Amino acid sequence: MSDITPGLWELLLKGLWVTFQLTVYSAALGAAVALVIGLARTHRLWIVRFLSGTYFEIFRGTSALVFMFLVFFALPIAFGWQLVPMWAAVLAMGLTYGAYGSEIVRGAVAAVAPAQREAGIALSFTPAQSMRKVVLPQAWPEMIPPLNNLLIELLKGTALVSVLGVGDISFGAQLVRNATGQSAPVYTVILVMYFVLAFVLTRGMRVLERQAKAGIGQAPPKRRKLSLRQTKDLATSGGTGGAA
Amino acid sequence: MKWDWSAVSDFMPRFWDGVLVTLQALALSVIVAFALGLVWAMAQRSPLKVVRWPVTAITEFVRNTPLLVQLFFLYYVLPEWNITFSALTTGVIGLGLHYSTYTAEVYRAGIDGVPVGQWEAATALNLPRSRTWLAVILPQAIRRVVPALGNYVVAMLKDSPLIATIGVLEMLGEARQFGSITFQMVEPLVVVGIAFIVIAYPASLLLRALERRLVR
Amino acid sequence: MSADSTPTNPNASTSKETANPAVDGSELIRFDKVTKRFGSNTVLDELDFKVDSGKHVTLIGPSGSGKTTILRLLMTLMKPDEGTIKVGDAYLTHEDRGGKLVPAGDKHIREVRKNIGMVFQQFNLFPNMKVLRNITEAPVHVLGLSKDEAEERARELLDLVGLGDRGDAYPTQLSGGQQQRVAIARALAMRPQVLLLDEVTSALDPELVAGVLDVLRDLAHSTDITMLCVTHEMNFARDISDQVLMFDSGRIIESGSPEKMFGDPDHERTREFLSAVL
Numbered sequence: 001m002s003d004i005t006p007g008l009w010e011l012l013l014k015g016l017w018v019t020f021q022l023t024v025y026s027a028a029l030g031a032a033v034a035l036v037i038g039l040a041r042t043h044r045l046w047i048v049r050f051l052s053g054t055y056f057e058i059f060r061g062t063s064a065l066v067f068m069f070l071v072f073f074a075l076p077i078a079f080g081w082q083l084v085p086m087w088a089a090v091l092a093m094g095l096t097y098g099a100y101g102s103e104i105v106r107g108a109v110a111a112v113a114p115a116q117r118e119a120g121i122a123l124s125f126t127p128a129q130s131m132r133k134v135v136l137p138q139a140w141p142e143m144i145p146p147l148n149n150l151l152i153e154l155l156k157g158t159a160l161v162s163v164l165g166v167g168d169i170s171f172g173a174q175l176v177r178n179a180t181g182q183s184a185p186v187y188t189v190i191l192v193m194y195f196v197l198a199f200v201l202t203r204g205m206r207v208l209e210r211q212a213k214a215g216i217g218q219a220p221p222k223r224r225k226l227s228l229r230q231t232k233d234l235a236t237s238g239g240t241g242g243a244a
Numbered sequence: 245m246k247w248d249w250s251a252v253s254d255f256m257p258r259f260w261d262g263v264l265v266t267l268q269a270l271a272l273s274v275i276v277a278f279a280l281g282l283v284w285a286m287a288q289r290s291p292l293k294v295v296r297w298p299v300t301a302i303t304e305f306v307r308n309t310p311l312l313v314q315l316f317f318l319y320y321v322l323p324e325w326n327i328t329f330s331a332l333t334t335g336v337i338g339l340g341l342h343y344s345t346y347t348a349e350v351y352r353a354g355i356d357g358v359p360v361g362q363w364e365a366a367t368a369l370n371l372p373r374s375r376t377w378l379a380v381i382l383p384q385a386i387r388r389v390v391p392a393l394g395n396y397v398v399a400m401l402k403d404s405p406l407i408a409t410i411g412v413l414e415m416l417g418e419a420r421q422f423g424s425i426t427f428q429m430v431e432p433l434v435v436v437g438i439a440f441i442v443i444a445y446p447a448s449l450l451l452r453a454l455e456r457r458l459v460r
Numbered sequence: 461m462s463a464d465s466t467p468t469n470p471n472a473s474t475s476k477e478t479a480n481p482a483v484d485g486s487e488l489i490r491f492d493k494v495t496k497r498f499g500s501n502t503v504l505d506e507l508d509f510k511v512d513s514g515k516h517v518t519l520i521g522p523s524g525s526g527k528t529t530i531l532r533l534l535m536t537l538m539k540p541d542e543g544t545i546k547v548g549d550a551y552l553t554h555e556d557r558g559g560k561l562v563p564a565g566d567k568h569i570r571e572v573r574k575n576i577g578m579v580f581q582q583f584n585l586f587p588n589m590k591v592l593r594n595i596t597e598a599p600v601h602v603l604g605l606s607k608d609e610a611e612e613r614a615r616e617l618l619d620l621v622g623l624g625d626r627g628d629a630y631p632t633q634l635s636g637g638q639q640q641r642v643a644i645a646r647a648l649a650m651r652p653q654v655l656l657l658d659e660v661t662s663a664l665d666p667e668l669v670a671g672v673l674d675v676l677r678d679l680a681h682s683t684d685i686t687m688l689c690v691t692h693e694m695n696f697a698r699d700i701s702d703q704v705l706m707f708d709s710g711r712i713i714e715s716g717s718p719e720k721m722f723g724d725p726d727h728e729r730t731r732e733f734l735s736a737v738l
Contacts, residue, residue, distance in 0.1 A: 061444035063402040066416055066437050073423075074430045152308055159310035163409050170313055183320035191309045191317065198308040364537050365584035369598035369650060370573050379597060383588040 004185060008176045012186075015172030016193055022086070022158045022168060023197075026093035027151060033098025038105025039131070052102070059099030065160050068092045072164050089161040097154045104146045108139035141212040148205035152198045159194075169193055251431040255422050259435055262418035266404050269336055269414055273404075274397055276340025281347030285355060286377065288348070307345035312406055314338050319410040335407030343400050350392045354385035391455035398447050402440060415439060488513040488653065488686055489534065494543035496529055496710075503529050505710040506543065513653070516680050516687040518697040518718075521707030522733060527690040531656040534688070535578045536569055547572050547654070574602075577652035581659040583639045585631040585646070591618070592627035595646045603650065610649070617645035621675050637668030641675055648679075655679075657689040661696075669693070676700065694738055698722055706730045 004012075040052035059067075071092040076082040083091065112135050120130030162170035169190045176186040213219065287299040306314065315338040322329065329337070358381050366376040408417035415436045423429035489511040496504040503526045511517050519527040532538050533545060536552065544561070545552040550572045554561040564572075585594050595614035599605040605613070618624050621641035623634075631639050640660055647655060657676065661669045673696045680687060680700040691697055697704060697718060704721040706714040706729070714727040722738075725731050 057445060058441060060448060061402075061441035062437065063405050063416075063440045065403075065405045065408075066433065066440060069416070069419075070430075070433050070437055073433060077430055156308070156310040159312040160406075162312070170310065170316075173313070173316070177320065182324070183317070184324055187313060187317040187321060191305075191313055194309040194313065195305055359582075359584075361580060361582050361584035362586065364535075365580065365586065367537060367573075368535050368576075368578040368580075369646070370570055370602045371598055372570075372601065375597075375601045379601075380586050380588070384586075387588075 004176060004180060004189070008179055011172045011175055012169060012190065012193075015167060015169035015190075016197075018086070018166065019155075019158050019168040019170075019194075020197070022089060022093070022161065022166070023151075023155050023201075025090045026097065026154055026158065029090060029094025030097040030101055030154065033094060034101025034105050037098065037102035038109065041102060041106045042109055044127075056099050056102055059096055062096070064092075064096050064157055065163070067096060068160055068164060085161070085164060085166045089158075089164070089166050093154060093157060093161075097150060097157070100153075101147065101150055104143050104150065105139075108142040109135055111142060112138050138216060141209060141216060141218065144205055144209040144212060148202055148209075151201055151205065155194065155198055155201060248428060248431055251426065251428040252435060254426070255419070255428075255432040255435060258418040258422055259415065259432070259439070262413060262415035262436070263439065265332070265412065265417075266401075266414040269332060269339070269407060269412065270397075270401055270404050272336040273339035273343070273400060276336060277343035277347050277396065277400065278393065280340060280344035282351055282382075284344060284348035285351035288352060289355065303345040303348055306342060307349075311338065311342045311403060312409060314342055315406060315410050331407070331411045334410060335412045339400060339403065339407065342403075343396055346396055346399075347393060350389045350396070351385065353392075354389035355381060357388055358384045391451055394451040394454060395448075398444050398451070401444060401447070405436075486513050487511075488548060489688070490546040491530070491533075492544045492546070494533065494540045494545060496526070496533065496538070497541050503710055504533075504540075507711065509705070509712060511654075511686060511688060514684045514686055515702045516689065516700050518689045518691060518701040518704045519707055520691070520694070520697060520704060520721075520733070525707040526710045527707050528658055531578065531658050531688060531690060534576060534654070535656060536573055547575055574650070575653045576656065577647035577650050577654070578656040578658065579640070579643050579647050579660050581662050583631075583636070583643045583663070585639055585643055587631050589630075590627065591623070591629050591631065591634070591642050594631065594642060595649045598646070599649050613649055614645070617648055618642075620648075620678075621645050622671070635668060636664045637671045640664065640668075640672045644672075644675060644679075648685075652685070654686045654688060657687060657691065659690050659692065661691070661693055692737060694722065694734070706733065708733075 037052045037055055040048050041056065043049055043052070068089070071083075071088050072085070075088070116134055116138060117130060120134045125133065158168055159170040162168050162174065165171070173186045173190045177183050180186065284299055284303050287295050288303075290296050290299075315335065318329075318334050318338050319331070322334070362380055362384065363376070366380050371380070404414060405416035408414055408420065411417070413421065419429075419432035419436045422432045487510055491507050491509045494504055494507045495502065503524075507526075507530075509530075519530065521527055529538070533540055534547070534552070539553055544554055550556075550568075551561065551564065552569070552572050553564050555564045555568045585591075586597070589597065592611060592614050595617060596605075596607065596610035599610040599613060600607060615624065615627065618627055621644055623638055623641055623645075626634060626638065626642075631642065634642065644660075660676070661672055664672065673693060676687075677696070677700055679685065687700070689697070689700070701718045703715060704718050705712050706721065706725070706727065708729050714721070714725060714730050716725070721730065722734065725734065
């Protein structure tokens with residue numbers, strides 16, 4: 001570890017900042033995609049359900065890394081415009097993880113009791129009003145724990161962009177490795193950095209969950225100590241996340 | 245742009261080589277992930293704290309850090325410690341180890357799902373611990389987690405291109421190499437992208453059918 | 461006339477059974493000041509109690525009074541917080557090392573546990589094994605019987621419980637009553653000295669109860685196996701018991717012969733309880 005000079009540390013910290021930005025921007029785009037596609041998959045028109053379902057199925061079968069290569073190489077040639085690598089990465093990640101997230105949104109919305117929708121109809125809300133005022137506020141707290149898992153998968157997924165030359169921590173680590181000729185220290189350091197980031201994100205999501213649950217009058221859930229994640233959906237649905 | 249069909253046909257021989265390597269790497273790492281995951285899950289139920297605690301810590305760490313960096317770690321650090329594997333072996337170990345921390349959670353849920361009365365009956369019959377696991381608990385636990393495990397096979401398939409980054413010539417690796425020689429990158433990438441969907445989609449349909457049958 | 465017990469409740473001391481002249485009555489089970497708590501709830505409170513070999517003892521009392529806990533302690537499914545339990549000459553949860561009692565190791569517990577079998581309220585058959593293998597599994601892997609010996613023993617026991625033709629069925633293909641009879645056969649296959657019966661008919665539909673109780677009645681009358689039985693079937697208790705123990709709030713408040721306990725109990729709580737369940 002002593003071989004990592006202050007200059008190289010700076011490189012890693014810059015990379016950390018890029019990774020953080022990538023995560024936040026991709027998560028924002030992903031959330032928008034997840035909401036739109038997830039709600040579209042519960043739409044009353046079959047064509048809307050079909051198109052959004054197709055989008056989901058395609059990304060479910062797509063390898064994130066291969067898709068990222070396509071965005072980087074094919075997009076400029078096919079459409080003649082070249083994105084800044086950072087934004088190309090955000091686009092690829094947002095579309096991919098948004099597709100996984102749509103399944104979470106769809107599931108949580110479908111799990112809201114039908115009586116609640118009927119109540120919305122009884123109050124003569126429009127479908128959009130009913131969704132916004134009745135269904136989503138109840139579905140939201142249910143979404144947060146699986147979305148937390150997905151967010152960590154996304155954070156881990158950001159490492160892929162280093163392969164395409166975006167200067168995130170993993171990319172920084174390769175530079176440091178080349179400079180010092182040693183691999184063990186720098187890779188240990190950045191693995192710990194990722195873990196700490198995942199830990200911080202989880203804490204943030206728990207605060208969010210507590211607030212969301214309190215907002216509809218529920219107590220916060222108890223959890224396994226030590227674990228960063230809720231394991232229920234891991235076991236039953238098997239990886240909505242990173243790769244699945 | 246112009247789509248060049250001749251690039252596609254030129255790529256095909258390499259593509260099939262890549263498919264073979266992908267499937268080989270997948271099969272081997274699935275075996276690693278399934279076996280090691282079971283070890284983790286059982287260790288987390290150990291009566292000994294010195295076993296339980298480190299295993300929990302290690303699996304949490306591995307699960308919450310990127311596979312890509314873990315692959316680099318194995319690929320660059322192990323030789324520094326005088327442990328040398330081929331790129332393919334390193335990739336299989338990395339992919340298998342990473343996903344073993346997921347399958348461990350699946351097994352754990354399956355084991356927790358076996359009624360406590362089964363453990364008690366085994367105790368009442370004085371069955372040895374090994375026999376209790378092998379003959380009573382695991383057969384019941386594994387049955388109910390087969391679909392979830394299957395989902396991770398699909399997940400591993402989709403993460404298998406990551407081993408191209410340490411030089412394994414699976415599908416993506418072949419596409420990159422072809423692109424770097426011919427400067428035709430899009431066609432091979434599209435072929436590979438479609439190949440993943442073509443393999444993964446029927447597999448997930450199959451799993452959903454299986455899930456409906458096994459999990460009532 | 462049978463197993464002796466020492467109530468710890470002073471109010472009940474008048475009901476203490478006098479001695480036991482009968483049968484081969486060497487002491488087989490002994491609880492010594494056993495206390496078991498769950499959190500702040502004391503389920504067993506310095507319980508003293510013993511059972512002589514060959515006796516059939518029934519524990520009655522309101523739910524939550526600690527009856528089942530006694531069986532679970534004996535089966536080593538849980539550990540006492542204080543006190544000792546002896547089975548035959550050996551301590552169940554402790555080992556006597558040079559006159560000093562230390563917590564028992566796994567090997568010691570296995571050795572003592574060999575003498576005890578248990579039938580559960582929920583049967584707890586292994587659903588992944590056919591009936592026959594449910595019964596042979598432990599004799600083969602614990603007692604070291606050959607597969608043939610174990611299967612022969614299993615078939616005899618299946619005949620005994622009236623299911624001679626169901627060896628190749630899976631447990632889920634049987635009715636609850638049939639499953640419970642298999643569970644009895646499974647426990648007996650280990651030839652235990654003591655059989656613990658934990659509310660074995662409580663999970664059964666009413667029309668299936670009789671079949672199970674008939675099997676147990678036969679067993680009680682035709683063998684010298686020691687039985688410790690928690691049940692709400694008072695007629696059954698009256699039929700098979702040498703002694704009935706009345707439990708309340710973690711203590712034995714009264715004990716005696718079934719004739720006495722069901723006919724003319726001394727203790728007010730016993731009378732209340734019996735009038736409520738009979």
